[in-house]
Amino acid sequence: MTSPVLYHAAEGVATITLNRPDVLNALNAELLAELRAAVERAAQDDAVRALVLTGNGRGFCAGADLAGRQGEMKDSGTLLRERYHPIILALRSMPKPVVTSVNGVAAGAGMSLALAGDVVLAGRSASFLQAFSKIGLVPDAGSTYFLPRYAGEMRARALAILAEKIDAEEAHRIGLVWKVHADDALAAETARLAAHLAQMPTFAYGLIKEALNASFDSNLPDQLEREASLQTRASGSQDFKEGVAAFLEKRKPQFKGR
Structure with missing residues (x-):
């Protein structure tokens, strides 16, 4: 069937x-x-x-x-x-x-x-x-x-x-x-x-979704704090490090989604 x-x-x-x-x-x-x-x-x-x-x-x-x-x-x-x-x-x-x-x-x-x-x-x-x-x-x-x-x-x-x-x-x-x-x-x-x-930074996409899902139920101070917290996680990712390195080296980044 x-x-x-x-x-x-x-x-x-x-x-x-x-x-x-x-x-x-x-x-x-x-x-x-x-x-x-x-x-x-x-x-x-x-x-x-x-x-x-x-x-x-x-x-x-x-x-x-x-x-x-x-x-x-x-x-x-x-x-x-x-x-x-x-x-x-x-x-x-x-x-x-x-x-x-x-x-x-x-x-x-x-x-x-x-x-x-x-x-x-x-x-x-x-x-x-x-x-x-x-x-x-x-x-x-x-x-x-x-x-x-x-x-x-x-x-x-x-x-x-x-x-x-x-x-x-x-x-x-x-x-x-x-x-x-x-x-x-x-x-x-x-x-x-x-x-x-x-091929893009999947880890960051997940954090973006998390932020947007919460935005309509948050006031501005809470959402600003949420952004700061999520950005801390994003900036510790391998994708962020690769993105910065690729930018400085003027090459296409090879993101792994981590």
Whole structure:
């Protein structure tokens, strides 16, 4: 039987591909379990220095597989806590850069999953939809956290309440996407970016993520102190020493991610 999640690692990059293309990679229990395992595998593998998350076929992820959830509807909170939250938290806390490459639709929790990346790329035909209110639900899997921070409160409210689909260019305009590429160039551009990230100072990337994850919940004095503490750790790394040496010697640095 075909796995609902594909995992491939090479040259410092792990690529996780959602693999239920016949249902636009809708999230069911099996896919979520395998996705969590794949994300944890990438996080724990020292040879992996960048992660790509994408979807197979015509869509990135259509959200929860409602056809398979009829018997679970009464306890959605438990489903979120047990199956979705660990994945979102693992992506955000992973001390490595995560690129989400959105090919086609990203709807509901699929949109949440896309926004959990550190850098979000999209194909020109991609679309984004906060589908929750259409069936009487609240945005979940992190959408109410990501949307106000990326798009601003007014846009977040409108996206969540009106549940209108937006295209990739609009998502880019309002700050949900870093770059939009032609559909036939998306995979190559994603691979190029991931390969670049895998050669960069991974240790510093992890500290950058730590600082940014805390910034909205900190006041300025606390965030300044956090920066100072993280900078102490960064300046003690091998990558920092290599970066300085390469700068002084006018050569390309050879970072090791340590």
